[in-house]
Amino acid sequence: MKLSILPSLLTTTLATCTTDDHCSLNGLCNPKTSTCTCDPGWTGTNCGTLDLRHATRGTGYNHTTTNASDPYTSGRGNSSWGAHILQDRRDPKLFHLITSQFAHGCGLSAWKPFSTVIRGESQTGPQGPYEWKQEILGPWHHNPATVWSEKDGLWLLYTIGDPVTPPTSCKSQSLSNNISVVASPDLKTWTVPKRVLSGATNPAPWPVWSRENDTSEIVLGIEDATIYKAGAWDAEYTLVKTQSWNTSDYSPTWTEDPFLWQDKRGNWHLLVHWMIDISENGVKYPRVGAHLFSREVDGNWTFVEHEAFNTSVEFTDGSRTDYYRRERPKLFFSGDGEVTPLYLVSGVQEFNASGASYTLVQPVGDGAEVYERGLGF
Numbered sequence: 281m282k283l284s285i286l287p288s289l290l291t292t293t294l295a296t297c298t299t300d301d302h303c304s305l306n307g308l309c310n311p312k313t314s315t316c317t318c319d320p321g322w323t324g325t326n327c328g329t330l331d332l333r334h335a336t337r338g339t340g341y342n343h344t345t346t347n348a349s350d351p352y353t354s355g356r357g358n359s360s361w362g363a364h365i366l367q368d369r370r371d372p373k374l375f376h377l378i379t380s381q382f383a384h385g386c387g388l389s390a391w392k393p394f395s396t397v398i399r400g401e402s403q404t405g406p407q408g409p410y411e412w413k414q415e416i417l418g419p420w421h422h423n424p425a426t427v428w429s430e431k432d433g434l435w436l437l438y439t440i441g442d443p444v445t446p447p448t449s450c451k452s453q454s455l456s457n458n459i460s461v462v463a464s465p466d467l468k469t470w471t472v473p474k475r476v477l478s479g480a481t482n483p484a485p486w487p488v489w490s491r492e493n494d495t496s497e498i499v500l501g502i503e504d505a506t507i508y509k510a511g512a513w514d515a516e517y518t519l520v521k522t523q524s525w526n527t528s529d530y531s532p533t534w535t536e537d538p539f540l541w542q543d544k545r546g547n548w549h550l551l552v553h554w555m556i557d558i559s560e561n562g563v564k565y566p567r568v569g570a571h572l573f574s575r576e577v578d579g580n581w582t583f584v585e586h587e588a589f590n591t592s593v594e595f596t597d598g599s600r601t602d603y604y605r606r607e608r609p610k611l612f613f614s615g616d617g618e619v620t621p622l623y624l625v626s627g628v629q630e631f632n633a634s635g636a637s638y639t640l641v642q643p644v645g646d647g648a649e650v651y652e653r654g655l656g657f
C-alpha cells in the first residue's frame with residue numbers, strides 16, 4: 281500500500297498539473313495524481329512531445345537522385361519540401377501527397393521562382409513511397425496546404441505564389457508572398473487560383489465543420505501564428521489573432537511553417553518550425569518543432585519553449601539520420617473523430633546535401649500501425 285503510492289508521489293515532485301493546460305491540451309490532468317494522461321500520439325510529462333516511431337527508408341517522396349525533366353543542374357533531382365498526405369475519398373487504399381517540387385532540378389536553394397505544386401500517389405499505404413503524378417501549379421507556387429472541406433465537398437489547396445517565367449539557370453528571384461486558394465472535388469481537376477491574402481505566407485487552413493456544427497467557416501493560420509477567419513473558403517479572410525509573444529527573428533519564440541488543427545474537445549493547436557537553435561547557437565538543428573495551444577482560436581495561446589520533435593529520425597532498419605534541416609511539419613489525423621495524429625510529414629535536408637531535399641513521412645503513436653493494418657497493408 282505504502283509502496284504503491286510511491287511512484288505517483290515521485291512523478292508529482294517531477295511534474296505536476298492542476299489543469300489540462302499543463303498537459304498542453306493534448307491530454308487530461310488527473311486530479312488525484314496531478315499528472316497528465318496523454319492522448320494517443322502525444323507523450324512526455326506535459327504531453328507536448330510527439331510520440332514518433334521508426335520511419336521506413338525508401339518511403340515518403342524522396343526523388344533527389346532522379347533526373348529532373350530539362351535539368352539546369354545535377355545532383356538535386358526532383359527535390360521537394362514537406363507535404364500533406366491525403367486519403368482518396370473513393371478508394372481508401374489510395375493515398376495522395378501534395379508537395380512543393382523544384383523545377384529543372386534546381387533544388388531547395390532556388391525555391392523562388394522554381395517551386396511548383398505537384399501531386400504524387402502511393403498504392404502501398406500512407407507512408408508511401410509516393411510517385412510523381414501531376415503538376416497542379418507551375419512556377420512559382422510554393423507551400424501547398426491541402427484540406428478536405430466536408431461542407432463544400434471539395435479539397436481546398438492554399439498556396440503562395442503567382443505565375444512567373446523563371447530564368448534559364450537555377451538563379452533565385454525576389455518575389456512577394458501572396459496566398460491563394462484552389463479547389464477540387466477529386467485532387468485532379470482544380471479551379472483557377474483565387475487570392476486570399478497579399479503580403480502573407482505559410483498558409484495553415486482548417487475547416488471548422490464538424491458533425492455537430494454544420495458551418496462553412498475556415499480558420500487560416502499564417503506566419504508568426506497569426507490567425508484569420510472566413511465565413512467560407514472563397515469569402516473574405518479577416519484577422520482574428522496576432523500573438524503576444526515576441527515573433528521577431530532571433531527571439532526565443534521565433535517560428536515559421538505553422539500547421540493548425542482543432543482537436544476532438546474543440547481546443548486549438550499549432551505545430552510549428554521553431555528556430556530556437558538558430559537564435560541560440562546559429563545552427564538549424566536539432567530542436568526544430570514547437571507545439572502551441574489555446575482553448576479559443578482567438579484566445580490566449582500558450583507557447584511552451586520545449587521541443588515537440590527534433591531532427592533525429594530512427595529507421596526500421598536500425599539506422600538513424602540526424603538531419604541538417606527538418607521543417608514544414610504537418611500531421612495526418614485519424615478520420616474517426618478522435619483527431620489522433622498518425623503521421624508527421626516534414627521537409628528534410630541531410631548534411632552537405634547542396635540543395636537536395638525530400639519529404640519524410642514518420643509514423644506517430646500506436647495508431648499508425650493499427651490504421652495500416654485496418655486498410656490491409
Ligand SMILES: *[C@@H]1O[C@H](CO)[C@@H](O)[C@H](O)[C@H]1NC(C)=O
Nearest residue numbers: 336337338339342344345638
Ligand atoms: C532518400 O534518398 C537518398 C538518396 O537515394 C538516400 O540516401 C536516403 O537514405 C533516402 N532517405 C530516406 C528516408 O528514405
Ligand SMILES: *[C@@H]1O[C@H](CO)[C@@H](O)[C@H](O)[C@H]1NC(C)=O
Nearest residue numbers: 344345346347348351354357
Ligand atoms: C540520368 O541522366 C544521365 C545522363 O543522361 C543518365 O546516364 C542516367 O542513366 C540517368 N539516370 C536516371 C535515373 O534516369
Ligand SMILES: *[C@@H]1O[C@H](CO)[C@@H](O)[C@H](O)[C@H]1NC(C)=O
Nearest residue numbers: 343346347348349358411412
Ligand atoms: C520528376 O518530375 C517530373 C516533372 O517535373 C516528372 O515528369 C517525373 O516523372 C518525375 N520523376 C520522378 C522519378 O519523380
Ligand SMILES: *[C@@H]1O[C@H](CO)[C@@H](O)[C@H](O)[C@H]1NC(C)=O
Nearest residue numbers: 488489492493494495496497
Ligand atoms: C459553429 O461554428 C461557428 C463558426 O465557427 C461558431 O460561430 C459557432 O459558435 C459554432 N456553433 C457551435 C454550436 O459550436
Ligand SMILES: *[C@@H]1O[C@H](CO)[C@@H](O)[C@H](O)[C@H]1NC(C)=O
Nearest residue numbers: 526527528529530531532559
Ligand atoms: C524580440 O526579440 C528580438 C530578437 O531577440 C529582440 O531584439 C527584441 O528586443 C525583442 N523584443 C521584445 C519586445 O522583447
Ligand SMILES: *[C@@H]1O[C@H](CO)[C@@H](O)[C@H](O)[C@H]1NC(C)=O
Nearest residue numbers: 299301302579580581582583
Ligand atoms: C494565458 O495563459 C497563461 C498560461 O496558461 C496564463 O498564465 C495567463 O494568465 C493567461 N492569460 C490570460 C489573459 O488569460
Ligand SMILES: *[C@@H]1O[C@H](CO)[C@@H](O)[C@H](O)[C@H]1NC(C)=O
Nearest residue numbers: 329566567589590591592602
Ligand atoms: C530527439 O528526440 C528524441 C525523442 O524525444 C530523443 O530521444 C533524442 O535524444 C533527441 N535527439 C536530439 C539530438 O536532441
Ligand SMILES: *[C@@H]1O[C@H](CO)[C@@H](O)[C@H](O)[C@H]1NC(C)=O
Nearest residue numbers: 602603604630631632633634
Ligand atoms: C560535411 O562536409 C564537411 C566538409 O566536407 C565534413 O567535414 C563534414 O563531416 C560533413 N558532415 C556530415 C554530417 O557528413
Ligand SMILES: CC(=O)N[C@H]1CO[C@H](CO)[C@@H](O)[C@@H]1O
Nearest residue numbers: 442456457458477478479480
Ligand atoms: C502578383 C501580385 O498580386 N502580387 C502582389 C502580392 O502582394 C504584394 C503586397 O504585399 C503586392 O504588392 C503584389 O502586387
